[in-house]
Amino acid sequence: MNFALILFVLVVLTGFAWIADKLVFLPQRRQAAEAAVVEFDRQQARVGERFADENAPVTRARLRDEKLRQPWWLEYTASFFPVILIVFLVRSFVVxxxxxxxxxxxxxxxxxxxxxxxxxxxxxxxxxxxxxxxxxxxxxxxxxxxxxxxxxxxxxxxxxxxxxxxxxxxxxxxxxxxxxxxxxxxxxxxxxxxxxxxxxxxxxxxxxxxxxxxxxxxxxxxxxxxxxxxxxxxxxxxxxxxxxxxxxxxxxxxxxxxxxxxxxxxxxxxxxxxxxxxxxxxxxxxxxxxxxxxxxx
Incomplete structure (x- = not known):
């Protein structure tokens, strides 16, 4: 088994996912998070202070985090790219x-x-x-x-x-x-x-x-x-x-x-x-x- 080839393929696949996340998916998630926060603030303003959620700041932050969270397939590809890249470079050119x-x-x-x-x-x-x-x-x-x-x-x-x-x-x-x-x-x-x-x-x-x-x-x-x-x-x-x-x-x-x-x-x-x-x-x-x-x- 050619481990160097396997590692190289993993670098390429995770690298594509990492670049796609930075250029495409992350901006989309940020846009969705901002939209969700704006909608949440609008709803809070509509119900007024009397009926407003006491934990609104926490709920607002949790809602934003959920929208920014990577989907599982990006979590298991793009997230591992820096680690796999470092291992590949060290293994190929250092020790x-x-x-x-x-x-x-x-x-x-x-x-x-x-x-x-x-x-x-x-x-x-x-x-x-x-x-x-x-x-x-x-x-x-x-x-x-x-x-x-x-x-x-x-x-x-x-x-x-x-x-x-x-x-x-x-x-x-x-x-x-x-x-x-x-x-x-x-x-x-x-x-x-x-x-x-x-x-x-x-x-x-x-x-x-x-x-x-x-x-x-x-x-x-x-x-x-x-x-x-x-x-x-x-x-x-x-x-x-x-x-x-x-x-x-x-x-x-x-x-x-x-x-x-x-x-x-x-x-x-x-x-x-x-x-x-x-x-x-x-x-x-x-x-x-x-x-x-x-x-x-």
Whole structure:
């Protein structure tokens, strides 16, 4: 379901109702209210002070309010337009919330984490079409990025940027090399993976600008099983040790931090720049563990 499209349709519908109310229906209601008040005052003057309603001011105000009140169909359209518009603009151009559905980014992000994604850092993009209208900052290695899955653009994925355009990325024997330089790893205490109910080897990976934790399961073989066909597949060479890829222009090589439990660029290919949604930067809620709230690398 394309929530951005649904939100856009709601903005258009409620916006039309809001404009129609301001230009047509509200003036009509004001005219009817003034006419009703004039008629009420005329009736009060006709009966005279002796028989006049003691609560005439209250009745007069209530009568005017009733005539000015929006009908139910405007109350449920035009009245919601400002709120829906603000939500649409914030979600499209400032931040967008997402929920982590899988364990591919463990230990950085856990299932059930609710995260915020920066929508302007890499350049503003039009909602629905995702067309970039401002340049913004370039993606950096190590950024955690939400993007539209190249195989099904109605689905959002989250992974870490490993390879930039022109990079040669090798992941062989579970060791990462970028442009011929091994990426430094520092061993950390073993991590208990609750999803797989077992321990995995944990390392601190240094991609230059930032460090992040990754997991490796020694029981899983290094070679890639089930790699699909995808654009620029000729840029990749698969062997019994893993895979080596040269990232084509305008694309990125993405990997999950849970290296043996992540369907990523090793399996379905590169992510075009046009598919980038934004950079994930903050966990705003995890109902199972409130200590998870905060920023992450």
């Amino acid at each position: 967008e919330p997402f929920k982590i559905p899988s364990g591919s980014m463990v230990p950085t992000l856990l299932v059930g984490d609710f995260i915020l994604v920066n929508k302007f850092e890499y350049g503003l993009r039009l909602p629905i079409t995702n067309t970039k209208v401002t340049q913004g900052e370039p993606l950096k290695r190590g950024d955690v990025v939400v993007f539209r899955y190249p195989k099904d653009e109605s689905v959002d994925y989250i992974k870490r940027v490993i390879g930039l355009p022109g990079d040669v990325v090798a992941y062989e024997d579970k060791k990462l090399t970028i442009n011929g330089k091994p990426v430094p790893e520092t061993p950390l205490p073993d991590y208990f993976d609750e999803e797989r109910v077992g321990y995995a080897k944990q390392f601190d990976e240094d991609l230059g600008d930032r460090k992040n934790a990754i997991l490796n399961n020694p029981a899983v073989p290094p070679f890639i099983i089930g790699a699909e066909d995808y654009p620029y597949r000729d840029n990749c060479s698969y062997n019994n040790r893993g895979v080596v890829c040269k990232v084509p222009p305008g694309n990125y090589f993405m990997m999950g931090d849970n290296r043996d439990n992540s369907a990523d660029s090793r399996y379905w290919g590169f992510v075009p720049d046009a598919n980038i949604v934004g950079r994930a930067f903050f966990i705003w809620m995890n109902f199972s563990n409130l200590k998870r709230i905060g920023s992450f690398e």
